[in-house]
Amino acid sequence: MEATRTTAEAVELCRRGQREGFRLLYELHANAVYSLALRYSGNEAAARDIAQEVFLKLFARIREFRGEARFESWLFRLVVNACMDERRRTRRLVALEEVEMRAVESPARAAQQAALSAAVQEAVLRLKPHLRMAILLRHMQGLSYDEMATAMGCGKGTVASRLNRAHQELAGLLGHLREAANDV
């Protein structure tokens, strides 16, 4: 609730053209925006470009946000569009063999979880773009299905369908890590 109130304050400052408002909005949401961009694109340079594009658009369009929806839904709509645009521009491909070769071998729990996370990240990059975005919005950003529908510009049923397929495909790609996943 505190973070939400602070976002509202930041938005109001931005609407009044106050520079501190833009900085505050950035500090509140930079990690989320960058994370989503990075996990979606798998590329740091692309993630920077996406994040820059999102924040520039956000600052330019802040007056369009009327507060009917949660700010994060609106923000993530910008991120989704920027990610899709980046994909259309570059069509980066992920080396497919990397997923099969990775194994969770470290005995230490923290290292095991890190290795699992890395394997899942690579598998997520193999998903089709719309499925990948659904996974990231749900599991990394914690959006509800309604919020995801707003961000992805589709219906709630489509969100459910995409998430379902994405979960099934992840299980197919990384079924050999099922036990490690159960320990998470």
Place this chain on the structure above:
Amino acid sequence: MFNRHVAAKLSAYFDRELTAREATRVAAHLAGCSRCQAEAERVQTGMRLAASLRPAPAPADLWAQIESAREAQSAPRDSAWARPLAWITAALVITAVGFAAWYTALREPLTLQAMTSNASRLERRAWELHRERVQRGLTLGIETPDIAEVRKYVQSHAGLHASIPVQRVAEDARRLRIVGAKALDMNGIPTALLAYEVDGHPVTLLTARLQDLADGPEAALFAKDVRYRKDASTGLKTLTWGTAGQAYVMVSSLPRLGAEGCMVCHTDDQRRELIRNAERQVPGI
């Protein structure tokens, strides 16, 4: 009684996003369907795997990068940044008078420098389109050697200027071939592609309004500031500049830095020589 499988609803079921009625139906079906039970286990595995995804912190210098880009876009200034109006007016008048005198006497100079920053959106799009054009063929919006028709098309379909002189010099008849143009939408930004050939090399020129681009080139005022990239692996040369409110990206495999591609818009001998001289002065060319 026909009991439809519920595999498609499993994620929503586990995420508690179904209505109470739907959730009850799914639960009842799962109790008696081994096929959907197997699917449920699969979906739950996928959900647990996805739950291990970790966010990544934004780079420490990302804000500085965004601020630079924002300032380059001439973001609205607040009252703390405003300069005295009289000073600005005087500076503009002096600048305008000086520029007019200088331009008529000396013609617009040109600087040609290597591009060191990440490729812009417009550049990446230009590469994509050029590759498509060369490797698979690109469907154009208009295919014609008629320059007047191409200019009209770019203006009417993309709202952009294509400042290509209709009157050509003699050498252009054997060296230059206009192929056509295509109006594009780059995620809501009107863009126009001009396809032509110089000495048999395909040249792709992509343009958009500077104000629409967050990462466009600097607009030329006193000198046309052209940035170049050479890709050793593909042989592609890219020239990027901004002028008269539009950004331009030219992609080709022409020799040296590809500046011969500039002949499409520059027919004056002096101007062509200025461009070639600028290219020759680049180290290594």
